Amino acid sequence: QVKPMESGGGWVKVGGSLKVSCLAPNIQLNLVCIGWFRHAPGMACEEVATIAHDGTTTYGDTVKGRFTISKDVAKFTVYLQMNNLKPADSGMYLCAVEYLCSGSWYSWGQGTQVTVSQ
DSSP states (O other), X not given: OOOOEEEOOEEEETTOOEEEEEEOTTOOTTTSEEEEEEEOTTSOOEEEEEEOTTXXXXXXXXXXXXXXXXXXXXXXXXXXXEOSXXXXXXXXXXXXXXXXXXXXXXXXXXXXXXXXXX
């Protein structure tokens, strides 16, 4: 089973921006739903954003207006642009794949770490 691969994490100052990527090799992004999740130590895994097969997007309440999810079907890649970052945005960012954006994620990546501090 092909697993997605995240990249682009790192350290960024409060108020800064970062763009992370999810490469899903040979997965037709116009047929599946991709989700970005955030997992911080001691916290529950949080759904940050999703993009459906038809491009419909959803965002978690804590990131609305600051994060943008997008995809490049030809590159098998989904992006998460994160602006005006806060310390609470720190965590491991993982992407996952499913068919209908219904919560039945069947393939997860290893994650990329994002750290936001002063």
